[in-house]
Amino acid sequence: MDLEFSGDVWHWRGPAPHHFVSVPEDDAATIESVAAAVTYGWGMIPVTVHLGASTWTTSLWPKDGGYIVPLKLAVRRTEEVDVGDTVRLRLTLDV
Template sequence: MELEFSGEVFAWRGPAPHHFVAVPADEAAALDDARRAVTYGWGMVPVTVGLGDTAWTTSLWPKDGGYVVPLKAAVRRAEGVELGDVVTLRLTVAL
C-alpha cells in the first residue's frame, strides 16, 4: 500500500519531545484497513516514509482516532524542515 499526502510539521512536548505530521482522515481510514494485518501492537503501523530525497523506516503512532508520522531529527536536518513547514510525505506499508 502506498499513500502520499501533505501536512504541517508540529511538535509534541511530552516526556519524549518529537516532531510529527498528522495523516489526513481519508488516508488514516485506508491505514485502518491495513493495520490489522501489519501492526505489532498498540496500534503501531510499520511504514517506510519518504520526504524529499530521504527515506526511512518508522511506525505510525495512533492518535485521536488517526495516525501521526514521527519525523526524525536527522531527516528534518537533511531536508531543511522546520516546525510549521508543510511537507509532502510518501508512505509505504508492506502488506
C-alpha cells in the same frame, strides 16, 4: 500500499519531545482498513517514509482516532524542515 499526502510539521512537547505530521483522515481510514494485518502491537503501523531525498523506516503512532508520522531529527536537518512547514510525504506499508 503507497499513500502520498501533504501535512504540517508540529512539535509535541511531552516527556519525550518529537516532531510529527498528522495523516489526513481519508488516508488514516485506508490505513485502518489494513491495520490488523500489519500492526505489531499497541496500534503501531510499520512504514517506510519518503520526504524529499530522504527515506527511512519508522512506525505510525495512533492518535485521536488517526495516525501521526514521527520525523527523525537527522531527516529534518537534511531536508531543512521545521515546525509549521508543510511537507509532502509518501508512506509505504507492506500489506
